Amino acid sequence: FLLISASLFSVTKQTEGKELTKEEKQRLRKEKKQQKKNKEKKDEKASQGSEKEKKSGSLAAAAPQPPAKSTTVKTPSAVPAPAPVSVPSSLEAPAPVDKPSKTKAELKAERRARQEAERASKPGKKGEPGQQAASGKQKAPPSELQPVIKRLPEHIQVDNPDVLKKLAKKLERQQIPLRLDYGYKVSLFSHLHQYSRKAPLTQQLSIPSTVIHPAVVRLGLQYSQGIVAGSNARSVALLHAFKQVIRDYITPPNEELSRDLVNKLKPYISFLNQCRPLSASMGNAIKYVKKEISNISSQCKEEEAKSKLLNCIEWYIKEKIILAAKAIAESSIEKINNEDVILVYGCSSLVNHILFEAFEKGRKFRVIVVDSRPRLEGREALRRLVQRGISCTYVLISAVSYILPEVSKVFLGAHALLANGYVMSRVGTSQIALVARAFNVPVLVCCETYKFCERVQTDSFVSNELDDPDDLMVTRNGKTQLESWQEVPSLGLLNLVYDVTPPDFVDLVITELGMIPCTSVPVVLRVKNVDQ
Amino acid sequence: MPGPYKETDLTERVEAFLSDLKRGGSGTGPLRGSAETARETTALLRKITAQARWSSAGDLMEIIRKEGRRMTAAQPSETTVGNMVRRVLKIIREEYARSRGSSEEADQQESLHKLLTSGGLSEENFRHHFAPLKANVIEAINELLTELEGTTDNIAMQALEHIHSNEVIMTIGRSRTVEAFLKDAARKRKFHVIVAECAPFCQGHEMATSLSKAGIETTVIADAAIFAVMSRVNKVIIGTQTVLANGGLRAVNGTHTLALAAKHHSTPLIVCAPMFKLSPQVSRYHNLLLSLQVKSCEILSKVNVHCPVFDYVPPELITLFISNIGGHAPSYIYRLMSELYHPEDHEL
Numbered sequence: 067f068l069l070i071s072a073s074l075f076s077v078t079k080q081t082e083g084k085e086l087t088k089e090e091k092q093r094l095r096k097e098k099k100q101q102k103k104n105k106e107k108k109d110e111k112a113s114q115g116s117e118k119e120k121k122s123g124s125l126a127a128a129a130p131q132p133p134a135k136s137t138t139v140k141t142p143s144a145v146p147a148p149a150p151v152s153v154p155s156s157l158e159a160p161a162p163v164d165k166p167s168k169t170k171a172e173l174k175a176e177r178r179a180r181q182e183a184e185r186a187s188k189p190g191k192k193g194e195p196g197q198q199a200a201s202g203k204q205k206a207p208p209s210e211l212q213p214v215i216k217r218l219p220e221h222i223q224v225d226n227p228d229v230l231k232k233l234a235k236k237l238e239r240q241q242i243p244l245r246l247d248y249g250y251k252v253s254l255f256s257h258l259h260q261y262s263r264k265a266p267l268t269q270q271l272s273i274p275s276t277v278i279h280p281a282v283v284r285l286g287l288q289y290s291q292g293i294v295a296g297s298n299a300r301s302v303a304l305l306h307a308f309k310q311v312i313r314d315y316i317t318p319p320n321e322e323l324s325r326d327l328v329n330k331l332k333p334y335i336s337f338l339n340q341c342r343p344l345s346a347s348m349g350n351a352i353k354y355v356k357k358e359i360s361n362i363s364s365q366c367k368e369e370e371a372k373s374k375l376l377n378c379i380e381w382y383i384k385e386k387i388i389l390a391a392k393a394i395a396e397s398s399i400e401k402i403n404n405e406d407v408i409l410v411y412g413c414s415s416l417v418n419h420i421l422f423e424a425f426e427k428g429r430k431f432r433v434i435v436v437d438s439r440p441r442l443e444g445r446e447a448l449r450r451l452v453q454r455g456i457s458c459t460y461v462l463i464s465a466v467s468y469i470l471p472e473v474s475k476v477f478l479g480a481h482a483l484l485a486n487g488y489v490m491s492r493v494g495t496s497q498i499a500l501v502a503r504a505f506n507v508p509v510l511v512c513c514e515t516y517k518f519c520e521r522v523q524t525d526s527f528v529s530n531e532l533d534d535p536d537d538l539m540v541t542r543n544g545k546t547q548l549e550s551w552q553e554v555p556s557l558g559l560l561n562l563v564y565d566v567t568p569p570d571f572v573d574l575v576i577t578e579l580g581m582i583p584c585t586s587v588p589v590v591l592r593v594k595n596v597d598q
Numbered sequence: 599m600p601g602p603y604k605e606t607d608l609t610e611r612v613e614a615f616l617s618d619l620k621r622g623g624s625g626t627g628p629l630r631g632s633a634e635t636a637r638e639t640t641a642l643l644r645k646i647t648a649q650a651r652w653s654s655a656g657d658l659m660e661i662i663r664k665e666g667r668r669m670t671a672a673q674p675s676e677t678t679v680g681n682m683v684r685r686v687l688k689i690i691r692e693e694y695a696r697s698r699g700s701s702e703e704a705d706q707q708e709s710l711h712k713l714l715t716s717g718g719l720s721e722e723n724f725r726h727h728f729a730p731l732k733a734n735v736i737e738a739i740n741e742l743l744t745e746l747e748g749t750t751d752n753i754a755m756q757a758l759e760h761i762h763s764n765e766v767i768m769t770i771g772r773s774r775t776v777e778a779f780l781k782d783a784a785r786k787r788k789f790h791v792i793v794a795e796c797a798p799f800c801q802g803h804e805m806a807t808s809l810s811k812a813g814i815e816t817t818v819i820a821d822a823a824i825f826a827v828m829s830r831v832n833k834v835i836i837g838t839q840t841v842l843a844n845g846g847l848r849a850v851n852g853t854h855t856l857a858l859a860a861k862h863h864s865t866p867l868i869v870c871a872p873m874f875k876l877s878p879q880v881s882r883y884h885n886l887l888l889s890l891q892v893k894s895c896e897i898l899s900k901v902n903v904h905c906p907v908f909d910y911v912p913p914e915l916i917t918l919f920i921s922n923i924g925g926h927a928p929s930y931i932y933r934l935m936s937e938l939y940h941p942e943d944h945e946l
Contacts, residue, residue, distance in 0.1 A: 254827075438797070438820060438821060439797045457900075463821050463822050464796065465905065467854035493820070493823050496825045497825040501854075538818055538820065540800050540803070547800070548806070556815045557810035559818050560817050560818065562819070562823045565823070565825065566826075
């Protein structure tokens with residue numbers, strides 16, 4: 067939801083920007099005068115002045131409020147503001163903006179900005195930002211420092227009863243059942259949902275469902291039961307389901323396809339979100355589909371529009387997932403030498419693909435598969451690798467420090483790459499990266515660019531997924547220790563799905579655009595935004 | 599005649615103990631805590647001292663060394679057996695020295711003068727016969743037994759000095775010492791415990807149920823989530839199987855990862871280990887590999903599976919040792935070791 071609203075915002079801000087060019091010119095002239103004054107005053111503090119200009123230049127034009135602006139202006143200084151406000155500001159930090167504006171309120175904020183500027187570092191701006199960039203093209207940047215009424219995703223605000231009420235109302239409107247939380251939640255995670263696998267959402271739907279397309283119902287069930295798992299698999303399955311929806315879609319009379327289809331998709335997306343929270347890759351795919359749909363011109367006939375959309379989706383899958391995997395495999399093969407011992411964790415489709423390709427090309431290496439409870443996905447990876455004839459060793463994650471002295475490289479897959487360089491992946495990845503760093507073993511993360519995400523996160527608590535806690539129970543010698551954990555009031559089970567790895571543990575990220583360090587993720591995002 | 603009966607009774611006891619050790623090692627017998635093993639070893643050694651035939655301290659030491667070697671061979675990973683044997687040998691040496699009248703300190707310190715002139719303590723061959731030696735040794739062993747019985751309580755008594763209220767404490771696997779430690783603190787303070795389950799045996803589950811029944815807020819996490827939750831943890835308190843002479847640990851699988859994560863977040867790592875776990879020698883490459891149940895058998899033949907039982911944790915990652923005689927830094931362990939065991943007994 068975050069990404070979708072961000073894109074909508076950028077669209078609206080672009081149109082607003084074009085309307086204000088005349089006023090901008092006036093402001094530019096005023097600004098020039100002020101600049102001259104500042105230069106005459108203090109030559110030493112030239113950097114301060116230019117920074118101040120940058121801040122004043124970067125103030126938004128459209129109806130800002132001073133407090134909101136001052137908080138957005140604080141972005142470059144990286145002062146941690148309270149959570150809801152800092153999320154929108156940090157999202158727009160990457161793209162520096164230069165839009166001059168002068169009102170009384172803005173002057174006040176400018177002064178505040180000057181103070182901030184003394185503390186702030188310069189995030190790569192040019193000498194005279196005010197004039198040049200503003201007269202340049204109006205890209206997504208203008209949206210960066212708008213006082214954003216950014217909505218936080220609902221799935222990380224479970225502890226807020228108002229948000230829950232709103233969600234319940236929305237689902238009622240869309241005629242989708244609300245999924246209830248299950249079991250005792252550990253207090254550190256009371257802001258997240260925790261569902262039970264034994265109570266899938268589909269049990270609460272009437273069959274046949276009139277509101278939700280059957281392909282989507284099936285997909286939701288596959289997600290919640292874990293039949294379709296893994297970020298690539300989920301995205302591809304989602305896109306296939308959307309293709310089916312589009313094929314079966316008939317425009318109702320007096321409606322435009324571009325608007326109606328998007329509205330049709332909304333309840334499906336809520337339903338899938340209830341079945342299992344959407345992944346970053348799915349979010350990006352949905353954004354793309356919605357954009358393509360809204361770009362269909364009203365002149366287009368229905369059949370034509372539908373085939374166009376189907377082709378777009380095909381292209382997306384082919385280019386972003388399949389060809390990207392090929393490109394990544396080609397670059398990674400250079401990193402795999404003969405007599406290498408490679409460590410992999412869990413079952414990442416991309417890493418498996420790389421290993422298969424390398425084996426086909428004749429490289430001699432052996433693989434150590436690390437696995438962890440309760441998902442035990444490593445067994446699937448082990449099965450696939452052994453079937454190809456690759457010699458493998460299998461260990462549990464607690465034995466990693468025992469086996470690492472033999473390892474020459476670690477290959478990890480990613481669920482998403484965040485804008486501050488952190489890698490979000492299956493829980494346990496950060497641990498492996500930590501121990502590998504302690505033993506000086508290089509860690510390589512393989513990730514397609516469609517999984518790059520504009521969110522930022524520093525720990526694994528604020529935004530995560532809680533899986534069914536009953537999965538942690540295990541039966542040994544006929545005895546299950548935690549059988550009656552629900553009856554004991556002070557006992558909680560925590561089954562995390564994701565964790566974030568800090569960029570200093572990761573040596574290299576291999577994408578289809580090349581091999582980049584972790585910290586270049588925002589650069590790639592910027593380049594992608596410009597392309598689009 | 600009491601003699602032969604005593605002897606057969608003694609050998610029976612020894613054989614029974616050895617077979618228990620062997621079964622415990624292979625996982626078929628009941629799992630015993632190391633405190634229990636230490637107590638049983640010491641009791642057995644006392645019985646040997648009482649009932650075996652010996653005339654001088656040297657003879658007794660020979661007998662005990664021989665039995666000790668057999669016992670350690672039965673289960674090499676259970677180091678408490680060897681530790682107790684060495685303690686008893688040290689006791690014998692001390693009692694002998696006391697009987698001879700020479701002061702203990704002079705004997706202990708190997709002065710340069712002694713090393714150069716006389717060739718050290720090897721002249722001391724313990725051949726003198728002292729009548730009260732047997733009684734003295736048995737008395738000293740009884741003291742040792744009393745000490746062993748009180749270790750867990752002594753450690754638990756120190757709990758309130760280290761745990762404040764509203765803390766989040768992390769632990770791994772199951773340690774009776776740590777359990778007693780935390781339960782003692784929970785009587786007066788409220789805090790939260792996170793237990794890493796420690797696959798594949800998942801002993802953490804037992805620990806968690808036991809702690810939660812004592813009213814402590816407990817959470818069970820999978821091993822994979824150790825680093826993920828470490829940022830919210832205030833202290834890590836663990837038990838160990840053995841404490842090594844350099845201050846390092848040989849602890850249950852997964853402890854090294856836990857220690858690295860704690861170091862990364864600068865979280866103090868506290869080890870609760872009674873004195874009888876200090877071991878001067880441990881075979882470094884003997885790391886038991888136990889079986890791991892893997893269901894899909896058709897690929898099992900083509901795959902190597904490793905399941906080590908113990909991890910080595912270097913002393914740099916450890917902040918504090920809490921033992922029955924108080925708290926120590928890892929750099930002090932070598933000194934304690936030299937007080938507990940005589941250097942000639944390091945190699946049984």
